[in-house]
Amino acid sequence: MSTGSSSSVDWNCSGQEQDWWDPAEAMPRAELRRLQLERLRGTVEQASKVPFYREQLRTAGVTADHIQSLDDIRRLPFTTKDDLRKGYPLGFLAIPRSEVARYHGSSGTTGQPTFVAYSREDLNTWANLCARFLYAGGLRPEHTVHVAFGYGLFTGGFGLHYGIEEVGAAVIPAAAGNTRRQALILRDLQPETLVCTPSYALSIAEVCQEEGIDPHSLRLRYGHFGGEPWTVNMRHQIEANLGIEAFNNYGLSEIIGPGVSGECSEHEGMHVQEDHFIVECVDPDTLEPIEDGSYGELVFTTLTKEAMPIIRYRTRDIAALETCPCACGRTTVRMHRVVGRTDDMLIIRGVNVYPSQVEEALLRVEGAAPHYLIEIHRPGALDEATVKVEVLPQVFSDRMRDLQALRDSLEMAIEANTGVRMRVELAPEHTLERTAGKSQRVLDHRKLL
Ligand SMILES: [Zn+2]
Missing domain, CATH: 3.30.300.30 (ANL, C-terminal domain)
Incomplete structure (x- = not known):
């Protein structure tokens, strides 16, 4: 189901690499839409194996055959965090337990966590998606990456880890915590890239200074930050304090984890990996579509997930979409950084x-x-x-x-x-x-x- 693996990277005659990791990122729009439509039908079929969706689709009177154009996605029901909670722990599983390759969980800050499951193929897809945004943000096979994300049920650590390996770079799985040690790793192992939450990047920069390590003297050049919303101001601060170029990425465990979208070197929004997800921007009150460039709630549908296909998931994250072409050559829609939650509106x-x-x-x-x-x-x-x-x-x-x-x-x-x-x-x-x-x-x- 996945289009991408390291073998699918295109190299042109001069031996110069393309700007993207996977040709799917620069697919002509018409071809992309055809692929999305075909995969959307597959998702409806796969989701029908889940009792919740079977019931919802029956009530809506929709089967995979009714999906004739991408606009027909609006005939499909929404999925909310509450629906997922009601399915706790594994009510949304669409494959046999024996075929699950890994479990993760969302942070349960306001209640019980939700568990998510991945098939072997889902894990391959996920690694490819993380490889794409890492590559777009400067990572190359000869580099070393310091991962200061938490490892565990949280999708950040393992998600990025396998993406880095997919690119062929070296990983330092430092994990979060013990910030003094993070500073020493930066000094002694000299990674080119740092991966963590934006707020932790600022703490690391602070501790570096306390330890007498000037971040500008390090080899560090790139940072990939996600896992929490951050402001433009924070980006400038991180870039100045660590002497790096900072890239934003977005994901949520319900959809796959990090890798749903990520920034290219144009820094004009995050490219949504549309061959694997359909993104919609809707008014959180009326659920009607919102025009390009205006803020609304992001809604995602997975197109290739086997273990837990998700239809029209209401993220409660507020952002705007941009469909005009990006100078980097990628053809996918971009999302602006998340400015808030529907609860704050x-x-x-x-x-x-x-x-x-x-x-x-x-x-x-x-x-x-x-x-x-x-x-x-x-x-x-x-x-x-x-x-x-x-x-x-x-x-x-x-x-x-x-x-x-x-x-x-x-x-x-x-x-x-x-x-x-x-x-x-x-x-x-x-x-x-x-x-x-x-x-x-x-x-x-x-x-x-
Ligand atoms: Zn771009």
Whole structure:
């Protein structure tokens, strides 16, 4: 079922390598859509072996034969995290237990974990998908990669590990934790690439400094980060502190793990591996499709998964899709980085807004500190939103004109990022309330009415 293995890499006559790992990444769109359609029918058939889907498909009156075009995916039912929980532990398994090659689990931060299973072929596919984004981000067979992701039920460690081996590079399976040791490994084994969560990359950079190791003196050149959402600002910080080029990748265990999408060297969004997944972007309330470039909830359907095929999984992750061609030559749709979860969504004057979009706008304007509070009122018929934001001490001079200019820039940046005009109030540093852990970003007074 998988199209990719190391033997499928194309080399041109001059011996120069292609920019992609697998030719499937640059397939003509029409050919890709034909392949997706054929594989979607296969997924519906495979999913029919799962009692949950058998029942759902029967209720919807849909069989594989009804899937005549890719638009027919909208006839298929959605799958939610709750559905998967109800199938705990292995209710979604579509192959015999004896054919399962590995199990992983999603982090159960808000309840019991969900287990996922892979066939031997699923594992081959997964390694190929990770190899693709690693290769797109500079990894070559002669390199060494430091994996500081957790190994275990979490899909990060093992997923990346086999992707690195698929490329033919050397792996240092350092795993997460003992940050001082991570710094020593970087110094003594001199890997070219670091793989971990973005927040852990910042910790490693900090400990390097404490240990007297200048990250810029290391051989480290590339970093592949995923497993949690991160901001553009964080990317700049990681790149500056470690002296590397940082690449974003995305995945979730319910779909396969890391490798669902990953960035190329253009850094214009993550290429979704569309020969293995269909991605949709929908309005989380109406479930209607959202136009290109606008934010909505991502929904994924697996196209080749044998052990646990998943139909229209609602990720609750908010991002936008981009179908215009990428300069790298890959033909696949790209997703912008995840800006939030559906649980965080605010509707202001009918527009979907995420606090992280406001945060991103604030960080783009010099003089604003990353501490803010969005307050929403509805004094009359219309919503009114105010953003209180702390400004850096040097800005709070008594020059009123500077403050007015800063306020204008912030208001414009917020409107450009969210599509909503919000009033900005500047506050001196340390005047907005801090709470331990997650700080409060939103006060919605409309709910109090
Ligand atoms: Zn690209």
